[in-house]
Every structure is written in structure tokens, then in C-alpha cells.
Amino acid sequence: LLADLREGGDRVTANLKSVAELAGVSTGLVSRVLNQDPNVSLRESTRRRIVAAAKELNYVPQASARALRRNRSGVLGLALHDLSSTVSVGLLEGARSAAADQGYLLLLADADELATNAPTRSLYLAGGRVDGLMIQGGRRDLDERIAEIARGLPTVIVKAPGQNGIPGVRLAEEDAGALAASYLLQLGHRSIGYLGGVRTSFTDEARRDGVVQTLNDAGLVLRTVELESKGGTAHSGGLELKAIMTEHREVTAFVAANVVVAMGALRVAADLGISVPRDLSIISVQETWTADFMIPRLSAVALPMRRLGEVAVAQLLCLINEDSAPADVRITEPAPALICRESTGAPPQNSVSSSSAAFGA
Amino acid sequence: LLADLREGGDRVTANLKSVAELAGVSTGLVSRVLNQDPNVSLRESTRRRIVAAAKELNYVPQASARALRRNRSGVLGLALHDLSSTVSVGLLEGARSAAADQGYLLLLADADELATNAPTRSLYLAGGRVDGLMIQGGRRDLDERIAEIARGLPTVIVKAPGQNGIPGVRLAEEDAGALAASYLLQLGHRSIGYLGGVRTSFTDEARRDGVVQTLNDAGLVLRTVELESKGGTAHSGGLELKAIMTEHREVTAFVAANVVVAMGALRVAADLGISVPRDLSIISVQETWTADFMIPRLSAVALPMRRLGEVAVAQLLCLINEDSAPADVRITEPAPALICRESTGAPPQNSVSSSSAAFGA
DNA sequence: TTGTACGCGTTATCAA
DNA sequence: TTGATAACGCGTACAA
Numbered sequence: 001l002l003a004d005l006r007e008g009g010d011r012v013t014a015n016l017k018s019v020a021e022l023a024g025v026s027t028g029l030v031s032r033v034l035n036q037d038p039n040v041s042l043r044e045s046t047r048r049r050i051v052a053a054a055k056e057l058n059y060v061p062q063a064s065a066r067a068l069r070r071n072r073s074g075v076l077g078l079a080l081h082d083l084s085s086t087v088s089v090g091l092l093e094g095a096r097s098a099a100a101d102q103g104y105l106l107l108l109a110d111a112d113e114l115a116t117n118a119p120t121r122s123l124y125l126a127g128g129r130v131d132g133l134m135i136q137g138g139r140r141d142l143d144e145r146i147a148e149i150a151r152g153l154p155t156v157i158v159k160a161p162g163q164n165g166i167p168g169v170r171l172a173e174e175d176a177g178a179l180a181a182s183y184l185l186q187l188g189h190r191s192i193g194y195l196g197g198v199r200t201s202f203t204d205e206a207r208r209d210g211v212v213q214t215l216n217d218a219g220l221v222l223r224t225v226e227l228e229s230k231g232g233t234a235h236s237g238g239l240e241l242k243a244i245m246t247e248h249r250e251v252t253a254f255v256a257a258n259v260v261v262a263m264g265a266l267r268v269a270a271d272l273g274i275s276v277p278r279d280l281s282i283i284s285v286q287e288t289w290t291a292d293f294m295i296p297r298l299s300a301v302a303l304p305m306r307r308l309g310e311v312a313v314a315q316l317l318c319l320i321n322e323d324s325a326p327a328d329v330r331i332t333e334p335a336p337a338l339i340c341r342e343s344t345g346a347p348p349q350n351s352v353s354s355s356s357a358a359f360g361a
Numbered sequence: 362l363l364a365d366l367r368e369g370g371d372r373v374t375a376n377l378k379s380v381a382e383l384a385g386v387s388t389g390l391v392s393r394v395l396n397q398d399p400n401v402s403l404r405e406s407t408r409r410r411i412v413a414a415a416k417e418l419n420y421v422p423q424a425s426a427r428a429l430r431r432n433r434s435g436v437l438g439l440a441l442h443d444l445s446s447t448v449s450v451g452l453l454e455g456a457r458s459a460a461a462d463q464g465y466l467l468l469l470a471d472a473d474e475l476a477t478n479a480p481t482r483s484l485y486l487a488g489g490r491v492d493g494l495m496i497q498g499g500r501r502d503l504d505e506r507i508a509e510i511a512r513g514l515p516t517v518i519v520k521a522p523g524q525n526g527i528p529g530v531r532l533a534e535e536d537a538g539a540l541a542a543s544y545l546l547q548l549g550h551r552s553i554g555y556l557g558g559v560r561t562s563f564t565d566e567a568r569r570d571g572v573v574q575t576l577n578d579a580g581l582v583l584r585t586v587e588l589e590s591k592g593g594t595a596h597s598g599g600l601e602l603k604a605i606m607t608e609h610r611e612v613t614a615f616v617a618a619n620v621v622v623a624m625g626a627l628r629v630a631a632d633l634g635i636s637v638p639r640d641l642s643i644i645s646v647q648e649t650w651t652a653d654f655m656i657p658r659l660s661a662v663a664l665p666m667r668r669l670g671e672v673a674v675a676q677l678l679c680l681i682n683e684d685s686a687p688a689d690v691r692i693t694e695p696a697p698a699l700i701c702r703e704s705t706g707a708p709p710q711n712s713v714s715s716s717s718a719a720f721g722a
Numbered sequence: 723t724t725g726t727a728c729g730c731g732t733t734a735t736c737a738a
Numbered sequence: 739t740t741g742a743t744a745a746c747g748c749g750t751a752c753a754a
Contacts, residue, residue, distance in 0.1 A: 013489075015747060026725045031749055042723055063488040064428035065747035068730050073425060083453075084650070089445045105484060108469050123466060127424040128374075234654045267654045289445070293595045293628045295656040376731060387741045392733060403739055426731035429746050726753075731746105738741080 014057035023053035030054070034061075067128070076104050076316060077130040079111040080158075081139070081198070082232070085260050086288050088136075091158070094309025095134065102317060104131075111136045115145040125153055132316045134158050137168060138202025154319040156326070158312045160202040167319065167326040169312045173203050173285070176301045176336035177210025180255045180283045183299075183338055185218055188346050189253040189281060193223040193244040195265050197257030198232030204257050207285045211255050223248045232257065234264030241265040242272065245280075252347035253281035259288050262298055266343070270295075277345035287339060296342035304334050375418035384414035391415070395422070428489070437465050437677060438491040440472040441519075442500070442559070443593070446621050447649050449497075452519070455670025456495065463678060465492075472497045476506040486514055493677045495519050498529060499563025515680040517687070519673045521563035528680065528687040530673045534564050537646045537662045537697035538571025541616045544660075544699055545642060546579055549707050550614040554584040554605045556626050558618030559593030565618050568646045572616050584609045593618065595625030602626040603633065606641075613708035614642035620649050623659055627704070631656075638706035648700060657703035665695050 020027040025046060032040045033050045053059075067073045076099050080088050092108070099106045107130055113120045114135065125133065133153050135146055138160030147164045149155060155166050162168030184192055194211055197204035212222050225243045229236050237256060241264075245251060256262035262284035266276060274280050276296055284291065287302035311329055318324045381388040386407060393401045394411045414420075428434045437460050441449050453469070460467045468491055474481045475496065486494065494514050496507055499521030508525045510516060516527055523529030545553055555572055558565035573583050586604045590597050598617060602625075606612060617623035623645035627637060635641050637657055645652065648663035672690055679685045 016749095017747080027748080028726075028750075029724060032724095035749080037750095040723085046723080060483065060487040062429070062747050063490045064425045064434060065730090066488070066749080067425035068423070068429050068732090068746090069748045069750090071730075084447060084450045086445060086447060092444075100481065100484060103484070105468070105490070107466070120461065122421065123461060123464070126421040127427075129424045129466070234650070263651070263654045267656060267658075270656050289595070290624070290651075293624045295628060295631050297628075377733095378731080388731090389733075389735095389742080390740060393740095396733085401739085407739080423731050426746090427733080429730090429748090430732045430734085432746075724754080726751105728749105728751090730748090733745090735744080736742085738739100 013062075014054075014059040015062065016059075019050070019053045019057055019059045022057060023049045025050060034059075071128070073128055073131050074104055075107050075130045076313065077107045077109060077124060077133040077135075078158075079109040079114045079133065079135040081111045081136050082260075083108075083110055086290065087258055087260060087286060088305065089288070090305030091309040091312075094306030095313050096309070098310040098313035102313070104313075104317075111142070115142040115149070121149070125149065132156070132320045134312045134316055136160070137163070139198065140200050154316065156312055156316045156319060158308065161330075162328045167315055167328055169308060169315055169329045170202075170331070171303045171305075171308055172330060172332045172336055173206035173303070174210035174213070175332070176285045176303055177207035177255065178214045179210075179336050179338055180285050180301045181211040181214035183340075184253045184255070184281060184283065184344070185214070185220075187253070187281065187344060190220060190347070191223065191248065191250045191252055192220065193241075193248065193251045193254045195237045195240045195244075195254050195256040195261050196224065196227075196231050197261060199227075199230055201232070204232070207255075207257055223251055232261065234260050234267070237261030237264030238268035238271075239264075241268050245272070245274075251280075253344070254283070256282060256284045258286040259284045259291055259298065259300065262300075262343075263290070263294060266294055266296070266298070276343050279348055281344040281347070283344050291339070291341065294343070299341045299344040300339050302337045302339055304331060307331055307334070374423075375415075375420040376423065377420075380411070380414045380418055380420045383418060384410045386411060395420075432489070434489055434492050435465055436468050436491045437674065438468045438470060438485060438494040438496075439519075440470040440475045440494065440496040442472045442497050443621075444469075444471055447651065448619055448621060448647060449666065450649070451666025452670040452673075455667030456674050457670070459671040459674035463674070465674075465678075472503070476503040476510070482510070486510065493517070493681045495673045495677055497521070498524070498527075500559065501561050515677065517673055517677045517680060519669065522691075523689045528676055528689055530669060530676055530690045531563075531692070532664045532666075532669055533691060533693045533697060534567035534646070534664070535571035535574070536693070537664055538568035538616065539575045540571075540697050540699055541644045541646055541662045542572040542575035544701075545614045545616070545644065545705070546575070546581075548614075548642065548705060550642060551581060551708070552584065552609065552611045552613055553581065554602075554609065554612045554615045556598045556601045556605075556615050556617040556622045557585065557588075557592050558622060560588075560591055562593070565593070568616075568618055584612050593622065595621050595628070598622030598625030599629035599632075600625075602629050606633070606635075612641075614705070615644070617643060617645045619647040620645045620652055620659065620661065623661075623704075624651070624655060627655055627657070627659070637704050640709055642705040642708070644705050652700070652702065655704070660702045660705040661700050663698045663700055665692060668692055668695070 016027045020030045030050050096106045109124050133155045136159045137157035150166045157168040215222050223244050269276050284300040287300040291298040291300050315326050318326050377388045381391045391411050439456050457467045470485050494516045497520045498518035511527045518529040576583050584605050630637050645661040648661040652659040652661050676687050679687050
């Protein structure tokens with residue numbers, strides 16, 4: 001009997017055959033029983049023998065054999081930008097747990113590298129290693145690559161709208177930007193600046209659009225600056241703050257595209273001797289646990305990132321199983337939520353009166 | 362010919378057979394040529410036909426079939442604690458690139474969940490899904506689970522010493538703690554506290570040991586406090602700072618077990634109106650990009666995390682291939698490096714004179 | 723109610 | 739220099 005045990009790196013593992021022998025039945029039957037095949041009826045005693053044998057031998061199906069036979073690996077890929085920051089941990093967690101619920105494994109990858117680097121792409125995606133891919137979209141320079149990938153693999157774009165027939169799952173980024181802006185307006189700010197995320201990225205533009213729209217409705221104009229760099233980093237956030245405040249002294253508040261950018265902005269504000277929120281308010285679109293430990297604590301608009309991950313997995317599984325023709329999804333529930341902390345307040349007195357007078361309400 | 366193409370979710374993929382047919386040779390030969398089998402010599406023209414055919418059909422070997430045949434999945438598992446912070450990104454990157462260099466894929470997992478949750482464990486590790494596992498060790502409550510896992514899978518412990526015959530790869534945590542402490546001593550501090558990492562974790566104890574040793578050599582004693590909680594979070598770091606400063610007013614400097622803890626400490630110091638570094642110095646063991654954006658900028662001791670990841674992969678591959686009997690590794694090169702920023706300085710004047718007088722040198 | 727037998731795509735052994 | 743052929747472990751259509 002021991003001769004039928006499979007050897008793997010010094011360890012022995014039971015296979016279907018050994019279980020079948022121990023239970024005194026055929027391998028086919030064992031397979032059907034263990035896979036809960038509904039249209040197979042057998043004696044309860046046999047079923048018990050089989051299950052007992054499997055347990056006794058500690059049987060676990062061989063993933064590669066099963067994958068080969070089923071032509072399914074049971075693995076979903078998730079490719080994100082900026083893995084070195086914590087901005088997407090919610091998304092990751094949501095996707096991971098949703099995938100696990102369906103018995104799928106999540107393979108994490110760097111979206112930039114995956115799109116740019118061919119060897120990486122083939123290592124991760126080729127040869128049926130993953131059954132489908134969720135990839136962060138919204139960066140124009142990578143759109144073509146993503147389309148290429150999607151031609152060979154069920155693909156869902158996350159954090160951006162779909163394109164070229166590839167379904168997308170995204171959040172209400174515009175609403176989040178609008179919420180941040182209207183909160184600043186409500187506090188009395190009339191001259192507001194924007195600290196951008198990654199240039200030409202969808203999230204950056206959508207969040208900015210929400211801010212612009214809200215300000216326009218109030219008859220105001222958003223102060224921005226174009227940097228050389230790619231943007232979206234703590235460093236760039238600080239640079240932008242400095243640049244805008246140099247050019248537009250009247251600015252009393254900023255919306256930051258994300259917490260990382262906001263962190264850089266807070267840092268530079270401190271360097272310039274600008275007191276937040278007394279002299280300047282800063283609010284971030286996107287929330288992470290770090291916001292609560294910044295100095296001052298960062299006000300933010302929270303977006304349902306976990307939900308995004310869950311929905312993305314659901315959409316991808318639909319696509320894989322061809323259950324439905326998946327359309328674009330924009331997640332509006334739960335809605336973006338304002339989290340007021342310490343980095344926002346009323347504009348400084350002189351500023352309030354003068355701008356109010358100038359712009360009216 | 363097209364009939365020989367394999368279908369996978371609407372997409373067609375070439376297999377070995379189709380390449381062989383196009384090249385007019387047998388599948389075995391194609392396999393050997395494409396795998397660069399050294400002890401096979403053939404006509405240059407045939408080789409070219411084969412390579413051309415493979416390229417033409419865009420042939421990529423099927424991962425599951427190859428894994429089944431070779432009894433190797435080509436995937437390494439990496440299980441870490443605290444995935445929601447950025448403390449281990451260096452390790453992750455080092456491991457990822459080292460693995461990729463050897464043609465291996467990295468599967469990321471949460472160490473806690475992997476050790477605790479049986480379904481997760483079987484999803485990730487069972488059935489030959491990974492060829493080996495690197496798992497963060499050093500937490501006593503999980504040691505037994507890790508030993509259990511290692512019985513069934515080539516395993517290397519990272520960030521902690523080995524145990525039960527399982528090889529470990531770790532950094533010179535003690536040296537890092539010692540370096541932080543001696544820097545504070547050199548600045549003139551004589552009463553120093555410690556803000557702990559995760560309780561009963563190896564890194565926490567090793568770093569603390571380094572600090573204690575250095576202080577003992579100078580005839581000083583380290584101020585610590587035991588919390589209820591698990592520790593190692595920004596929240597716990599702040600609590601500890603408050604507790605220690607309440608009990609020991611004379612403390613003028615802290616070593617924080619990591620940047621997350623330090624962040625919480627800076628936050629609470631600000632809340633208490635304690636000026637860093639004027640009234641109090643804080644230095645963190647472990648460096649991340651965030652340190653440079655804290656207020657004040659956080660002084661830190663950098664450890665070669667990337668290297669840790671690289672070495673762990675190398676060790677694991679040795680274990681898998683049974684090339685060597687892998688012993689424990691303690692990485693001392695490059696040595697821990699002091700990064701002086703703004704959160705450290707001389708102790709306040711009154712404190713310096715009094716403690717210097719009291720403790721002597 | 724259960725067993726048989728084939729094939730998934732690849733690699734390795736043996737033979738020519 | 740190249741080709742048959744036999745596994746690897748599993749799932750399933752078909753037969754009994």
C-alpha cells in the first residue's frame with residue numbers, strides 16, 4: 001500500500017488511487033464522492049468508507065493535476081500600482097476574501113511591471129497560470145497593454161472605467177472629490193487648490209473633476225499646477241503645495257488626491273511654517289489608518305475599497321464562467337463618507353472676510 | 362491544423378503537439394529543444410524550424426501540465442505579518458525579484474491567517490500549490506503551527522531564527538537596536554525608554570536586547586512598560602510613550618521597535634505638547650519611505666530588508682533542491698545604518714546636567 | 723450503485 | 739539526430 005504513495009520532496013502524499021484502494025473502491029467513485037457530485041447516489045456505508053479513507057490518508061487533491069484536467073487553475077491575478085504604499089490594502093483584502101470564499105487563490109502583481117515587462121507578464125499570466133486578471137486601469141500609457149492582455153485572458157479593470165470592451169469596476173471618485181470640496185466650502189473657504197495624484201490617471205482626474213464641478217457650481221475656480229514629474233507621491237504633493245501657494249497666496253485650503261500626497265503636503269506646510277488647520281486646511285480623498293496618526297490628524301473622504309475588491313472578483317468570475325455579459329460597474333454604495341479630523345477648519349479671519357467680499361455667495 | 366489548438370475561455374492556445382506538427386517533428390524533440398536540454402544535439406535547420414514554429418503559434422507551455430509532470434509548481438509562498446503596513450515591502454520586493462530571477466512566482470499570504478486558519482492553509486499550501494514556503498517566524502504562539510507546516514513542505518523561517526530543524530534567515534536586529542541606543546547615548550541621553558513591537562515577537566525582543574545590552578554597558582537601565590495589548594501598532598506605541606513618561610519623568614529619549622510604533626509615539630508626543638526633538642528624542646529601528654515625511658522627520662536605523670528577501674529565497678531553493686543542508690543565516694552585511702533626521706537631538710539642558718551628574722560616565 | 727478507460731499537456735526514458 | 743511511448747493525478751463519459 002505504501003508503494004502507492006506519491007513522493008514530493010521527502011514528503012509522502014496520498015493520491016486518489018491510494019484512497020480508492022484503502023476504501024476498496026475505484027478511483028472514479030472516490031473522485032465523485034469527494035467532489036460532491038450531485039448525480040451520484042451510493043450506499044451510505046460506501047460513502048463513509050471513502051470519506052474515512054481520505055481523512056485517514058490525509059488526502060488532498062493535487063492542484064496541478066486538477067488544473068490540467070479542468071483547464072482551470074483556481075487562481076485569480078490582481079495587479080495594482082503603488083504596492084509600496086498602503087492605499088490599496090482595502091481593495092486587496094476585499095478581493096482576497098471574496099476570492100477565498102469561492103475557493104480561488106489571489107496572485108498579487110505590480111500593474112506597472114505586468115504591463116511593461118514582457119518576461120514578468122509571461123511568468124504571471126502565461127500558460128494558464130491564472131484564470132483571470134483584475135488590473136488597475138486608468139493610466140493612458142498602459143491602456144494599450146491592458147487591451148492586449150485582455151485579448152488573451154478574462155480581464156477586469158479595477159479603479160477605472162472599462163475600455164475596449166473590457167469591463168471596469170470603479171468607485172464614485174467624483175462624488176468623493178465633490179464631498180471634500182463642498183465640505184471646504186461649507187467651512188467658508190473660497191480659494192481652494194488641488195494636489196494631484198498620478199498624472200493622467202483616472203482616479204486623479206475623476207477626483208479633480210468632482211472638486212472642479214463643485215467649485216464651479218459655487219462660482220469658484222480650482223487652483224492647480226502642472227508638475228514635470230509623474231506625481232502622486234508624497235514628494236510631489238509637497239512640491240505642488242509649495243508651488244501653488246507661491247503663485248496663489250490667497251489659497252486657504254487644499255484637496256489632496258490621496259493620503260500619500262496629503263502626507264507630503266502636511267510635511268511641506270510644516271517646513272514653511274504654515275499652521276494646519278489655522279492658516280491652511282487640507283483634506284484627502286481616500287482614507288487609510290495612517291491618516292489618524294498624522295500631525296495634524298488628516299481629515300479625509302473614505303471610499304469603500306473593500307467593496308471594490310469584492311465586486312471586482314464577482315465580475316471577474318462572471319466573465320470567466322460566462323454567466324453574464326458584464327457591464328461597467330460604478331460602486332455608489334456605501335457612499336463616500338466624510339471623516340473630519342484636525343487638518344480642516346475655517347479659513348483664517350482676514351482671508352474669510354476679504355474673499356467672501358470679493359467672490360460673494 | 363487548427364483542430365489541434367486548445368481552447369481556453371474563448372481563447373485558443375498552441376500546445377506542444379501543434380508546434381511539433383507545424384515543425385514536422387515529434388513533441389518530445391520540441392520539448393527538449395525549447396527547454397534547452399544540453400544533452401541533445403540536432404541539425405541547426407531542425408532547431409530553427411522548431412523555434413520558428415513555436416514563435417509563429419505563440420507557444421507557451423501549460424503551467425499545470427508542466428507542474429504535474431515535474432512535480433513542481435514553480436511557485437514559492439511568502440507569508441508575512443502585518444501586510445497592511447509598509448514595514449515589509451523591502452522584504453517582499455527582494456524575495457519577488459530573487460524568485461523571478463529563478464523563474465519562480467511568489468504567492469503572498471498573511472502569516473497569521475496561514476498559521477491559524479486551516480481552510481486558508483489548505484487553499485494556499487495543499488496539493489503542491491507551492492514548492493516551498495517562507496514564513497515570518499518569531500512569534501511563540503505560532504511556532505507549533507509553523508513546525509507542523511514545515512513537516513509537509515520545505516519551509517524557511519524569515520525575520521527570526523530557525524527552530525525545530527527549520528532553517529531561519531534573519532537580520533542583525535540586535536545590532537540595529539544597539540546602534541540606535543549608542544547613538545542616543547552619544548547625543549548625551551542617559552535615561553532612555555523603549556516602545557515595543559509585537560509582544561513575544563523575535564524582532565521586538567532582539568531589538569530590545571540590543572538596546573538593553575548597550576545601556577547596560579554604559580551602566581544604565583532601559584525603561585519599558587508592559588501593555589495588555591498585542592502591541593506593535595501605532596496606537597500601542599502612543600500608549601506606551603504616555604505610560605512610560607508618566608512613570609519616569611526623567612526619560613529624554615525613546616527607541617521605537619519600528620516605524621509604525623514611532624509614528625504613534627510622535628502623534629502622542631504632539632498631543633502631550635512635548636516637542637520632539639527639543640524635549641524628547643525618538644529613533645526608530647527599521648526604515649521606510651514614510652519616515653522622511655513624518656513631523657518631525659524620523660531618525661531611524663535601516664536594515665537590509667531586500668537582502669533578507671533575496672537570501673530567504675536562495676535558502677528555500679537550496680532546501681527544495683536539497684543542494685545543501687541549510688543552516689541558520691544571520692545577515693550582517695550590509696550592516697544596520699544610522700539615518701539621522703530630525704527626531705533626535707541632545708537632551709534638554711536641565712536634564713543633561715542632572716542625569717549626567719547622577720549617572721556619571 | 724459502482725467500475726473502466728480515456729485524455730488533459732508535458733517531460734523522460736528508451737530505442738532507433 | 740530523432741521518434742515512440744509511458745507516465746504524472748485527476749475527472750468524467752460510458753458501460754455494467
